[in-house]
Amino acid sequence: MGYEAKYLSEPGAVGLFTRLTRVALLVEAFQHRCLDPFGLLFIDYSVLRVLELVGEPHSMSPSELSEIVVRSSGGMTQILDRLERAGLVARAPDPADRRKVLVALTAKGLRTADAANASYAAERERLLGGLSADEVGQLDEAIQRLLDVMSADALSEAAVALEGG
Numbered sequence: 819m820g821y822e823a824k825y826l827s828e829p830g831a832v833g834l835f836t837r838l839t840r841v842a843l844l845v846e847a848f849q850h851r852c853l854d855p856f857g858l859l860f861i862d863y864s865v866l867r868v869l870e871l872v873g874e875p876h877s878m879s880p881s882e883l884s885e886i887v888v889r890s891s892g893g894m895t896q897i898l899d900r901l902e903r904a905g906l907v908a909r910a911p912d913p914a915d916r917r918k919v920l921v922a923l924t925a926k927g928l929r930t931a932d933a934a935n936a937s938y939a940a941e942r943e944r945l946l947g948g949l950s951a952d953e954v955g956q957l958d959e960a961i962q963r964l965l966d967v968m969s970a971d972a973l974s975e976a977a978v979a980l981e982g983g
Contacts, residue, residue: 866927866930869927
């Protein structure tokens with residue numbers, strides 16, 4: 819057995835995290851294949867996708883976006899600056915409260931989101947084509963459970979940090 823096979827076959831929690839890290843790296847490479855042709859980072863695509871999914875007028879506040887895509891307000895500002903320079907989103911005062919700002923998809927942003935979605939979906943179908951619907955469901959269920967556990971831990975850690983340790 820080669821070193822890579824040994825490394826990836828360790829049992830228990832150590833092996834689980836090794837394999838999760840490997841999957842994360844492969845998913846990142848997959849995302850680059852799908853999104854690089856559109857000049858998008860995955861986080862850019864995520865923001866465009868969230869704005870697309872909220873429906874007309876495809877807008878929401880930067881703080882709502884940052885909560886959904888799990889970014890700090892400063893990180894979200896950098897992402898929105900990049901997307902705005904590319905002409906994919908526009909910021910405007912909230913008509914209901916002019917002290918607030920809304921971020922909206924532009925026509926170009928909506929077209930880009932649609933094209934990126936199509937690319938992502940086609941590549942995802944190609945990649946997962948060797949799995950049955952049951953296998954996809956089992957993987958999804960297991961990953962959702964792990965996500966729930968890790969999200970609860972992250973919330974707990976954040977609460978401890980806020981309390982001062």
